[in-house]
Amino acid sequence: GAVVSQHPSRVICKSGTSVKIECRSLDFQATTMFWYRQFPKQSLMLMATSNEGSKATYEQGVEKDKFLINHASLTLSTLTVTSAHPEDSSFYICSARVGLTNYGYTFGSGTRLTVV
């Protein structure tokens, strides 16, 4: 149980275009979703926290107008990279908190974004 499905797994886009990444909780309700970015050989950096029906809370240094997060339902959260540039190329991963415990987290399989 507690599966998060993330799509697409890989995407290549041209500079200046926008890309949407979806994360769906398949068998539970994800009240809170976290979005991370992972650079090669580096750790996962938290980008933002989104709660269903509320505006996302962005970490310092993350451009909220560039990385649009929507969490309109308990089973779907999306990250849209707007006007993508090559420096936005990265691995993006979503994570959902399962239930109310402090340690129940599940992760999507990640999206490899390449901007050319």
Place this chain on the structure above:
Amino acid sequence: GDSVTQMEGPVTLSEEAFLTINCTYTATGYPSLFWYVQYPGEGLQLLLKATKADDKGSNKGFEATYRKETTSFHLEKGSVQVSDSAVYFCALNQAGTALIFGKGTTLSVSS
């Protein structure tokens, strides 16, 4: 703020060797501690966790003990296998907030 520091990799071992990956943390209060594993091309999977001091998390032959006095949560396995080759992340969180990760340690096991 809270942070996690883990040993730099890559770690290269022969099959059946003993594994230790060091992890220390800085945090206020009493965080929960985790080890996650990321196999090539896949997302993160929870390997084990400990939620209070002196707790030992274990799974698939891996173990880690929550040491509050040394603020550490070192990952160990007595005999690694080729299939254990992956990237291992130490992480912490508090009160349902987002996980904070270390930089990850790449383990490569050869037969």
